[in-house]
Amino acid sequence: MLDLASIRQAYERVQGVVHRTPFSYAPILSQISGYEVYLKKENLQRTGAFKLRGAFNRIASLVEKGDRGGVVAASAGNHAQGVAFAAKHFGIEATIVMPESTPLTKVQGVKEFGANVILHGSNYDEAYAYAVTFGKENNFTFVHPFTDEEVMAGQGTITLEMLEDVEDLDAMIVPVGGGGLISGMSVAAKALKPDMKIIAVSAEGAPAMKNSYDAKRPLDTLSVRTIADGIAVRDTSPITLEYILKNVDSFESVCDDEIASAILFLLEKQKVLVEGAGSVGVAALMHGKIDLSKGAKVGIVLSGGNIDVTMLSLIIEKGLMKSARKMKLMVTLVDKPGALQSFTQILTEVGANIVQIGYDRTSIDLEFGDAHVSVALETKGEEHQALIRKKLEEGGFAFREEH
Structure with a gap:
């Protein structure tokens, strides 16, 4: 109860x-x-x-009753580690069934606590069904994550x-x-x-x-x-x-x-x-x-x-983009000496720091003699970004923002 x-x-x-x-x-x-x-x-x-709390209490109660026959659980994350940790603490065998798509880092995290890992199924529900069957066949106690x-x-x-x-x-x-x-x-x-x-x-x-x-x-x-x-x-x-x-x-x-x-x-x-x-x-x-x-x-x-x-x-x-601390632009330049320098000079004048830049003169959507410059800028808020747009427009640069 x-x-x-x-x-x-x-x-x-x-x-x-x-x-x-x-x-x-x-x-x-x-x-x-x-x-x-x-x-x-x-x-x-x-x-x-927090999952360690529930898993530990469940396994501790089993041990108190003299049941050390092993436990099984289905999880791709926190519950798996909680069960594995608790089982290791009490020196009983633990098997965790995880979906086949579980990231390697999570699989390794469970193994580090000494649990056996079985990869089965394409999602949690398939892993869960297999874990229940595995528990019955091997006389392991199934530790449910929440019920x-x-x-x-x-x-x-x-x-x-x-x-x-x-x-x-x-x-x-x-x-x-x-x-x-x-x-x-x-x-x-x-x-x-x-x-x-x-x-x-x-x-x-x-x-x-x-x-x-x-x-x-x-x-x-x-x-x-x-x-x-x-x-x-x-x-x-x-x-x-x-x-x-x-x-x-x-x-x-x-x-x-x-x-x-x-x-x-x-x-x-x-x-x-x-x-x-x-x-x-x-x-x-x-x-x-x-x-x-x-x-x-x-x-x-x-x-x-x-x-x-x-x-x-x-x-x-995405957070930096949403809070106007980062800005990504695709600018079309005439592919001639000095064009890129003119563009970066405007960025220098408005105090926009370039954190990434790429130059492409071979895309099929380009007119002959043009080039695309993709640039990621470190910016200081919405007003700063508005100033950057204004100066680029005044300089005659064609550009679009990327999100």
């Missing part, structure tokens, strides 16, 4: 193994939002995400830490995928502070749980597509939905652009690296989707920090 007692028992189990992550005041977010904002930094957890009540109890320990640090918290904002995190956290919160507002946030590209919350019944989706891969859950769990319907006061969603802007904000302003799933609460706050009384004390869970470096690079690049 998932209740405050089971969550407190989980808290005793994870002591000394799971990090007590910081719950830090965020002054810039507080100023922007008008609330008193605190960030629960589960991105600094031992495996880089298991002992897993949910482990995730609920986050609430206990938050309320120990800030007793008069008015609201919690929690990321939602399968719903295990918010189920455990909300049960603890409503037991300790019944008036606390629980706000769920999901990705628009994975709408199953929000649609189910709005309809008050489980609804699945055909597919998911979001940069927040940690909460990209296709189907709704009736088990976690029941807790969400009982305890969650409002349910919001954010798009990928909003998620990306939150990741960049947290990296620049808070000096913390957070994955897409971990940033959705901040994204909702930044984009005006949270409705609370002014000055309310708000705790936001940064659920994980295991972001792929390629994705991070893309987010930074």
